[in-house]
Amino acid sequence: MALDLAGQAALAQDRGVFYSRVWAACQILAGYILGEDGTVASHVPRVRWAVSAIANRDFAAQSLLPVVCNDPVVTGSSAGDGSDITDAQLQPAVENAVMKFLTNV
DSSP, X not given: OOOOHHHHHHHHHOOSHXXXXXXXXXXXXXXXXXXXXXXXXXXXHHHHHHHHHXXXXXXXXXXXXXXXXXXXXXXXXXXXXXXXXXXXXXXXXXXXXXXXXXXXX
């Protein structure tokens, strides 16, 4: 069964394995952004986010968790702890959450 709102809220507040996976996905994306070409669209705000995410790792993960938990991959999870979500599924969910932040600041 998919996660309901209570399940999403619980997952967003949990500081367990799922949080650690979002934390790691943030760091992977930050490293990627720092290595990308300067001609990439929105490069300057992307680099600012990446530097901030590396300097403030926990804040980056905590601020993204509510948005990540609303991603269809996560809401479609049948495991309350998100353990059935693969890394290959979670990484784009984190990247989409970051892009939502960057296009709305």
